[in-house]
Amino acid sequence: MKDHEIHQSRVAYLDGELTDDQRAIIEQHVAECPICQYELARLQTIQNETRRTLHAVQVSPSPLAWDHLQARLMKEARPSRFRLFTHNRQGASIMKRMIFVSSVVAVVALLLAMFFVQQDTSSVSAQEILKQAAKQQPAEGIQHIRSENYNNGMKLNRDAQNTVNIMESHAFVESYLDPQAKKFRTVMTDADSGAVFYVSAFDGETTYSSEGESGSPLTVYQSSLGAQEVADSIPTTFKNTQELFEAAQNDPDVKLLGEETWLDGRKVYVLRSEEVFKLDAGEEPAGYTLMYFDVDTYKLLETQTFIVQDGKEEMDAYNRWWVDEILPSSTPIDWGLSDVEGITIIEDTTGEHVDQLPITVSAADVIASGGIVYLLNPVPDGFTEMIQATQPKPSSEEPVTYIITYSSEAGDYLVLQQSAAPDTLRDEADETYQTANGLTLSFMADESAGGKTFTAALVQTPDGSEWFLTSTLPRDQIKALADTLAQAK
């Protein structure tokens, strides 16, 4: 080995990368060469320091890395399908179009998307799938859900007449719910920035809410006021989901489009409902919703809402359930949010920031407190009456407002909710009806959803208060019942 080769091999020698023969040559040379001894010492020091430094760098990926990855994988997996949807015409069967669209496009689409759609050859019906989905009673334990919600706020703004301005949003939602212990927590994170922008939690004694707040860190108000009402409201959360599936089950327009295999290997049923599930106020745009249920578990994995405008369909929103599991009741959950980064928890002693939930009261309570409510007298056969009072915020000068609910075992209801109505709503009335007791009912156009027709009216009482009436009963029956509405005395 020549001198320059020996010099070139010093690092490899220190790294233990030489053969025994090469090692022996180096060691023999170094023993006699003070320069090499010096160089080896320096190289060893820098090697050790480099090793130590690289290991000392303390970094770790974002806790949302997996969520982001999943979201991207799903996006990558499906672009072609979204494009196909966008070009479909109103009323066309999407899945059929996908199959019968020119074969080249179809093949490319299928290759790109790496999944396939079968025609509706399955023996399972849409109703059966929804029945199975609704059947899933919450097991004993803590429900843990991680979902992704996207809302393309642009769509509603397109109509110049429509002033509803909804921002595009893309968020991850993680929630835990223990219905037995009556505890929950929900944390919403912006999918792009990773910042927490909404939290709501209840640890059994204290409520945590960021309602109406924004900014970073996010202010979260903690309060022990109204704890009982929060606890009482928890069981209805499950009920609402059940009702949604049950309503869809009774809807003859919900159809099974077929089965898909997703990129990750999961097999899903695709159901189409002609409903546009939107929480936003204002006119419901035309469109439909696709629902994806796991073939094995019947769990709802995804919904996609499409809006049809000018003969074009565009996706308006989607919800994906990444995790939907029941954890053992003994699982330690930080209900008090102390593990959530990017929030500041502040004690709210006056209850100014606490959500005011309705409290059930009696008619006598209302009268004693000087409130005015109109009740059906007598209570219709088969119905039960419930009066709820909502307290205003401590700093507000608004009065207490009431909600009167009549509900039957058969699932019918009539609800009167006290609220000042916007003028625009009054203008929309298509019929006005005057009751014997001097109440005015302004009926809105009937709405249909889930195979049922709903009646809605604005009710003005002689004392000047305004109420919204919503009911599953037909308009004629509402008029007859309204004649029995009288002020509780």
Added chain:
Amino acid sequence: MISQSQNGNPDAFAALFEQYKNLVYKTAYLMLGDAAEAEDALQEVFIHVYRSLKSYDPTKGAFTTWLHRITINHCLNRRRRRQPVYQPLDETLASESFTIRFAEQEIVWKAVQRLSDKQRAVVILRYYNDLPYAEIASILDIPVGTVKSRLNLALRTLLDALNTPGTEMELPI
């Protein structure tokens, strides 16, 4: 887990990500010197892994070798796109990005960041990932002799950088 992932088992892929995310992220961070870039690289690497997992052949090498190859190549491409000309990194980078306990380590970190991309790759694979020369050669698709010479050059460069006035690294005189 790897073969289950190859068969499209989503849980196995999630487990795979969980097991290797820190390794990929840290390697990317050391290569790129920026947390946001490393985060992005982590995503890109695993998307690549997801897409090409079926092409991974265990008989041709360890999974980690394959994963390192994807990670390092991605980082090298990224640097190439971002920074075509050699450019000294921001002086404040090291201390802002994470906590280094000792001044010496901060000096070394800055010097590592100033190495050429190819030299930094061999340094990271050798002194962070503790890989033998043969594996480094396989990852970078270069002969073992090149690994040896790059490491030599890299350590020389580090030594030179640390011997410049103003650095207080204690080296044998």
